[in-house]
Amino acid sequence: MSTILKVDDLVKNFGGLTAVSDVSMTLNDDELVALIGPNGAGKTTLFNLLTGVITPSSGAISFRGPKGTVTLNGKKAYQIANLGLARTFQNIRLFKDLTVLDNVLVAMTSQYKEGLLSTLFRLPSYYKKEAKIAKEATELLAIFDLQESVDVLAKNLPYGIQRRLEIVRALAMKPQILFLDEPAAGMNPEETADLTRLIKKVQREFHITVVLIEHDMSLVMNLAERIYVLDHGAMLAQGTPTEIKQNPAVIKAYLGEEVS
Amino acid sequence: MTILKANFKYNVSWLIIMVAGFYLMNTLMLMGIIDSFIENMLVVIGINIILATGLNLVIGFAGQFSLGHAGFMAIGAYATAIITTNSATAGGFYTSIVVGVIIAIIAAIIVGVPTLRLRGDYLAIATMGAAEIIRIIINNLQITNGPSGMFNIPQFATWPVVYIMVCVTTILIANFVRSRAGRAIKSVREDEIAAESAGINTTNWKLAAFVFGAATAAIAGSLDASYLQTIAPTNFGIMESISILIIVVLGGVGSLTGSVVAAVVLGILDTALQNFGTLRMVIYAAALILIMIFKPTGLLGSHELSFKHLFSGTKRKGRVRS
Numbered sequence: 040m041s042t043i044l045k046v047d048d049l050v051k052n053f054g055g056l057t058a059v060s061d062v063s064m065t066l067n068d069d070e071l072v073a074l075i076g077p078n079g080a081g082k083t084t085l086f087n088l089l090t091g092v093i094t095p096s097s098g099a100i101s102f103r104g105p106k107g108t109v110t111l112n113g114k115k116a117y118q119i120a121n122l123g124l125a126r127t128f129q130n131i132r133l134f135k136d137l138t139v140l141d142n143v144l145v146a147m148t149s150q151y152k153e154g155l156l157s158t159l160f161r162l163p164s165y166y167k168k169e170a171k172i173a174k175e176a177t178e179l180l181a182i183f184d185l186q187e188s189v190d191v192l193a194k195n196l197p198y199g200i201q202r203r204l205e206i207v208r209a210l211a212m213k214p215q216i217l218f219l220d221e222p223a224a225g226m227n228p229e230e231t232a233d234l235t236r237l238i239k240k241v242q243r244e245f246h247i248t249v250v251l252i253e254h255d256m257s258l259v260m261n262l263a264e265r266i267y268v269l270d271h272g273a274m275l276a277q278g279t280p281t282e283i284k285q286n287p288a289v290i291k292a293y294l295g296e297e298v299s
Numbered sequence: 300m301t302i303l304k305a306n307f308k309y310n311v312s313w314l315i316i317m318v319a320g321f322y323l324m325n326t327l328m329l330m331g332i333i334d335s336f337i338e339n340m341l342v343v344i345g346i347n348i349i350l351a352t353g354l355n356l357v358i359g360f361a362g363q364f365s366l367g368h369a370g371f372m373a374i375g376a377y378a379t380a381i382i383t384t385n386s387a388t389a390g391g392f393y394t395s396i397v398v399g400v401i402i403a404i405i406a407a408i409i410v411g412v413p414t415l416r417l418r419g420d421y422l423a424i425a426t427m428g429a430a431e432i433i434r435i436i437i438n439n440l441q442i443t444n445g446p447s448g449m450f451n452i453p454q455f456a457t458w459p460v461v462y463i464m465v466c467v468t469t470i471l472i473a474n475f476v477r478s479r480a481g482r483a484i485k486s487v488r489e490d491e492i493a494a495e496s497a498g499i500n501t502t503n504w505k506l507a508a509f510v511f512g513a514a515t516a517a518i519a520g521s522l523d524a525s526y527l528q529t530i531a532p533t534n535f536g537i538m539e540s541i542s543i544l545i546i547v548v549l550g551g552v553g554s555l556t557g558s559v560v561a562a563v564v565l566g567i568l569d570t571a572l573q574n575f576g577t578l579r580m581v582i583y584a585a586a587l588i589l590i591m592i593f594k595p596t597g598l599l600g601s602h603e604l605s606f607k608h609l610f611s612g613t614k615r616k617g618r619v620r621s
Binding site: 092116136146159160165168208209212 | 306310471474475478479480482483485486489490492493494495496497498499500501553601
């Protein structure tokens with residue numbers, strides 16, 4: 040296991056508020072890490088920093104990509120995404136008025152080229168490219184049982200399926216790290232169980248690093264190999280699920296103090 | 300090869316419609332059913348189709364609310380006016396279209412890079428200002444004959460030329476929208492943050508749509524100048540931008556077919572009301588209000604006429620299978 044992402048002393052200030060302070064963490068190849076913490080602990084802010092949606096006030100993020108180690112500081116969100124860091128959002132952000140297939144195809148945009156001329160004049164190469172890329176996307180959708188819904192508009196899908204599609208869209212980018220921001224939010228126990236299976240499947244079949252923000256402890260303890268705990272923007276603890284369950288600081292901050 | 304064959308059928312269907320439309324109009328003209336009055340209406344409709352589909356690309360597909368379309372139209376119009384006045388040949392006319400398009404593209408890049416960072420109302424105001432700057436520059440130049448405008452421009456944009464240009468620009472825009480580029484610009488419209496996170500360079504794609512829209516507006520401007528033979532800076536003010544916007548909204552934001560239908564409906568309505576004198580604008584406005592009340596998403600919403608769906612007998616919208 041080697042390090043794929045290394046975060047050093049990351050800080051984010053919003054005016055006088057320090058949302059993330061001196062956070063350091065490392066992610067290894069092909070592991071499933073959970074990021075937990077009470078509401079407002081800075082989990083989503085940390086995700087936004089790592090994926091370039093917002094820029095850090097200080098600190099360094101380095102990523103070992105296919106072309107060697109690069110720093111992610113100062114890179115735009117789309118550049119970071121194209122390097123291989125894909126994500127989903129806490130409040131689903133699908134392209135609602137596009138079909139399921141188009142949602143996935145958008146995520147593949149940087150993986151193929153259609154020349155301007157062959158696009159505008161519909162040259163044979165355009166049709167070949169379109170057919171090839173659509174086939175690839177449909178195959179990916181089929182892995183997640185979405186092949187029946189390719190022509191459905193994303194907004195017309197049931198909630199649980201929308202979550203699933205968002206994960207598929209992220210996977211379509213062929214990422215090396217997948218960030219899932221509260222994937223089980225708003226799901227009933229049955230849907231959560233489905234999701235747990237889905238995440239396991241993603242890990243098994245794609246061999247990528249998955250980082251997960253989640254409040255559902257059954258899901259976290261069931262899935263995560265390692266857990267990071269954030270509280271008030273600072274990294275409170277890290278360790279295996281068993282270690283975290285017994286860590287008094289975590290119990291105090293996250294689950295509340297025991298009433299004696 | 301099967302992919303090519305399947306699409307061949309749809310493409311041939313479109314071609315047949317376009318050629319048939321041309322011959323139908325031509326025959327009606329030869330028979331005298333379409334007089335010069337109606338021909339004038341057809342040309343105006345054609346130019347409005349080019350303008351509306353181009354603006355719909357920017358507003359409806361890329362989701363960038365631009366109110367500066369008339370500015371780019373002015374660039375095309377003046378390029379044609381100046382060049383064909385000096386060289387009154389068909390070659391000069393087509394060169395002038397190309398020159399107009401190139402200048403419009405450059406202007407769109409200069410305008411777009413700073414303004415496309417803005418959103419919604421702010422972008423609308425900024426593009427409106429940019430169009431006004433273009434108009435004022437034209438107003439103050441010697442070569443454009445200042446505020447009095449240019450007249451006696453040689454007429455090369457006859458009805459067949461306009462018809463062919465309408466077909467060509469519509470095909471190009473439709474092809475652009477249904478491609479990798481089209482999906483990318485639609486994703487920007489749907490959710491900019493999600494698009495960025497999906498690896499889309501949103502700034503570049505917004506600019507691409509904006510520049511493409513501006514280029515088609517310049518073509519429309521060239522045709523307009525050459526057909527009407529008289530242009531003045533006042534023709535390209537904010538009211539022109541708004542009347543193009545009305546066509547887009549009325550037809551359906553995000554529907555090219557809608558823009559074509561709305562341009563035709565409004566063109567006919569406008570002509571039919573010519574006899575009503577001052578009542579004309581009242582009825583025109585009332586018709587607009589009624590359509591917006593009963594069909595707030597525009598005549599066609601975001602639906603498109605598609606042979607693929609006609610032939611396979613399926614309807615894409617609203618079908619839920621999961």
